[in-house]
Amino acid sequence: MTVKILAVLGSVVVGAAAALAQTQPAAPPPPAQPAPQKTLAATLNVYVFPTAGQDAAKQSTDEATCYNWAVQNTGSDPFQLQKQAQQAQQQAQQAQQQAQQQQEQIAKSGEGAGVKGAVAGAAAGALIGEIASDDAGKGAAYGAAAGAVVARRRTKQAQAEASQQVEQQSQQAQQQSQQAQQATAQQIENFKKAFSVCLEAQKYMVKY
C-alpha cells in the first residue's frame, strides 16, 4: 500500500517539474511601436499640404521657420499660451474650491449659534436688563426662546453677508478665467493666421 502511494506521489512531482520546465522560458513582449510623430502644424490643428513636391524634412524646416516668424509677428507663442491658460484654469478651480470650503465653514459656524444663545438664556430672567443686549453671555441671561431667536437672527445676517461676499469673489474669479480663455483663443487664432500666411508663401496649401 505504501509503495503505491509513494509511486503516485513520485509521478505527480515529476509531472509538475516537467510543466514548470515548459512554462519557464516565457516569450519576451513585442517591442512597443513608436507613436507616429506629429508635425508642428498638426499639433496646432493646422493642416498643411506641400503643393510644390516638398519632402517631409523640408516641410518640417519650413514649419519651424514659419512658427518662429509667426511668434515674432503676433507676439504670442501658442505653447506658452496653452500653459498659461492651464495655470489660470487651475487657479480658478482652486479659488472656487476655496470659496466652497469657506461656504461650508460659514454654514458650520452658524450651526448651534441659536442653541448657545438659548442655553445662555435659560437661567435667570431680567426683563429690562437684557433689552438690546448683544452679548448673550454678559450679565444675567434672558428667556431661552428669546435668546434663541436673537442669536439665530444675528447669525443668519452674518452668514448671509459672508456668503454673499464669497459668492461675489467666486463669480469674479470665474469671469476673469473666462476672459483669459477668450483672450487666449483670440491670440491662438491670430497666430494660426500668421503661421498659415507664412506657409502659403512657401507654396503649401493650409487649412485650419
Next chain:
Amino acid sequence: MPKRYLMAFAVLLAVPGASVWADDLTGSTRFLCAAVQATECREGGECAIDVPWDLNVPEFIEIDLNARRLSTTKASGQNRETTIEHLSRRDGTIVLQGFEMERAFSFVITEQTGRVAVAVATEGRVVAVFGACTTLPSAAGPGAK
C-alpha cells in the same frame, strides 16, 4: 336704504378700530402691554427700527402696579421680571421707572388711550419702544396688595 347701509358699514368699521387702538386703563392696576415697534439708537447717531423681539424686548409685558412688577407672560415661557422702583399716576398718565443691569427705563402710559412709550437707556445706546396696553383682571395672588 343705501344711506342706512352706508351708515351701518361705517359703524362696523369704526367700532373694531376704536377698540384696537384705544383702551381706557383708568382705575386699573394690571395691564397687558404689547410692544409694537422698537427703535435702537447708538451714540454715533445711528438709529434702526426693528421688531421688538429682535432687541430682546418681550412681545407682551404684564404690568402690575400693586406688586410694582413688570413681567413676561406665562405663555411666553421666558420667565423674565423687573421691579418698578418709581411709580407715579398723575393727570391721566402713569409713569414707571427703574434700573436693572446698567439699564434705566421709563414707561409712560396714557390711561385714556392705553398707549405706551418706553425708553431703555444704557451706555451708548437707547431703545425706544411703542406699544398698546389693555387691562387685566386684578391679581388675587400673593403679589397683589
